[in-house]
Amino acid sequence: MNIYLSVDMEGVTGLPDHTFVDSAKRNYERSRRIMTEEANAIINSAFENGADKVLVNDSHSKMNNLLVEDIHPDADLLTGDLKPLSMIQSIDATFEGAIFAGYHSRAGQPGVMSHSMIFGVRNMYINDVVIGELGFNAYVAGHFSVPVIMVAGDDGACREAEALIPGIVTAAVKQSISRSAVKTLHPTKAHALLEEKTGEAIAKRHTIQPLVPPENPVLRIEFNNYGQAEWAALMPGCEIEPGTTIVKYKAKDIIEAYRAMLVMIELALQTKFC
Numbered sequence: 324m325n326i327y328l329s330v331d332m333e334g335v336t337g338l339p340d341h342t343f344v345d346s347a348k349r350n351y352e353r354s355r356r357i358m359t360e361e362a363n364a365i366i367n368s369a370f371e372n373g374a375d376k377v378l379v380n381d382s383h384s385k386m387n388n389l390l391v392e393d394i395h396p397d398a399d400l401l402t403g404d405l406k407p408l409s410m411i412q413s414i415d416a417t418f419e420g421a422i423f424a425g426y427h428s429r430a431g432q433p434g435v436m437s438h439s440m441i442f443g444v445r446n447m448y449i450n451d452v453v454i455g456e457l458g459f460n461a462y463v464a465g466h467f468s469v470p471v472i473m474v475a476g477d478d479g480a481c482r483e484a485e486a487l488i489p490g491i492v493t494a495a496v497k498q499s500i501s502r503s504a505v506k507t508l509h510p511t512k513a514h515a516l517l518e519e520k521t522g523e524a525i526a527k528r529h530t531i532q533p534l535v536p537p538e539n540p541v542l543r544i545e546f547n548n549y550g551q552a553e554w555a556a557l558m559p560g561c562e563i564e565p566g567t568t569i570v571k572y573k574a575k576d577i578i579e580a581y582r583a584m585l586v587m588i589e590l591a592l593q594t595k596f597c
Contacts, residue, residue, distance in 0.1 A: 325376040326369045326525070327418040327469065328398075329410050329460060330362050332383035333427040333436040334476025336496040336513040340503040341436065344383065357510060358383075358425060359390045361496075364514035365424055365475070366395040368521035378418075382410035383425070408578070409585055411460040416467045420528040422521065423484075426476035429455020434479025435499045441588050443551045445568070448543040449536065449580065458487055458534070459581060465533035466577045472531050473524035475517055477505065490531045492524040536577035544587055545569045551591040558586050 332344045335358045342348040366377050377398045381389045385404040394400055406412035414421065428434030430444050432455075439447050439455045447454050449462060457480060461471045473492040474484035481493035494516050497507035508516065524531075545568055546552045552568040555561060560583070561572050570587060574580035 324374050324525075325378070325418045326374045327414055327421040327464070328362065328365060328369075328377055328379045329382045329421065329423050330358065330379060330389065331410065331423070331425040331427065331456070331476070332358055332388060333425065333438075334480050334496070335361055335425040336510050337505075337507045338497075339435060339505045339507075344436065346384070346388075355388050355390055356393075358388055359393050360510060361424060361475075361513065361517065362389060363393075363395050364517040365422060365521050366398045368518040369422075369525065370395075370397060371518075372522045372525045374525070378413060380406075380410065380412050408463065408581060410456060411463045411581075414464050414467055414469060416469065418464075418467075418469045420472035420525065420531075421461075421464045421469050422473045422475070422524065423457060423460065423471060424475040424517070426457050426474055426480040426484075428477070428479030428483050429453070429457070432479055432483070433499055433502075435477045435497065435502060435505050437479060437502060440584070441592060443547050443591050443594070444544060444588065445547050446543075446545040447584065448545075449540045449577070454487075455483065457483055459584065461487060461534040462536040462577050463581055465535045468533050470528065470531040470533045472528045473520060475520065488531065488534055490527065492520050492527060492531075494520040536580075538576070540574050540577055540580050542572045542574055542580040542583055543569050544584065546591055548594070550594040554590040554593050555587040557590055558583065561587065
């Protein structure tokens with residue numbers, strides 16, 4: 324049994340604000356240790372509950388946050404920031420289940436550090452379904468018939484997962500008070516919860532269905548300002564919907580839509596403010 328683990332940072336136990344997730348800020352090195360220990364709790368439980376292989380994808384920012392010398396020695400680690408499928412790199416049909424840990428809620432929703440990929444995105448849609456990182460990554464997993472069996476993070480991420488994926492197991496390691504304040508479990512208690520929920524998710528894996536993406540999906544990204552939309556629309560095949568900051572792209576499949584999203588947001592980051 325192969326298990327896929329994508330680990331973001333904003334939803335990790337105890338992390339309340341940007342000083343913990345920005346590599347230039349004072350709390351970041353502490354957060355790397357907490358993030359690595361949290362990943363190990365899930366990996367340990369996966370192996371104890373029958374996994375033969377666990378592939379871990381570091382999925383935050385430059386994607387080099389997990390401490391390779393401290394990660395579980397039997398897990399394989401994907402690290403580094405140029406990945407064609409970013410947070411869901413190397414998912415394929417050989418995995419029986421995917422686990423998302425350290426996740427947060429999408430842009431515009433309650434939850435600690437809520438956003439969708441970059442802070443310039445207001446909403447993302449696949450056809451008429453509004454999604455964030457969690458939903459988009461789950462669609463890509465579903466393209467390969469892999470169910471997302473568990474989501475761990477703040478309470479906002481857990482609510483989002485439960486609304487998208489019937490029967491999914493969730494583990495809320497902290498409750499959002501505001502976008503930059505939380506009520507959190509102690510890491511020791513969080514590890515115990517994650518170990519318990521990982522075992523539960525693996526036991527339920529055959530009852531949780533993949534989030535199957537639509538054929539020929541239409542990707543629509545709503546940016547915060549028109550300059551960002553202008554930059555994103557430079558990508559061939561994109562167009563701005565008149566009177567909005569929404570950029571539309573018609574894709575052949577969810578993989579193309581996902582990669583288009585990555586290019587669009589990188590272009591949008593070129594926008595300058597004055």
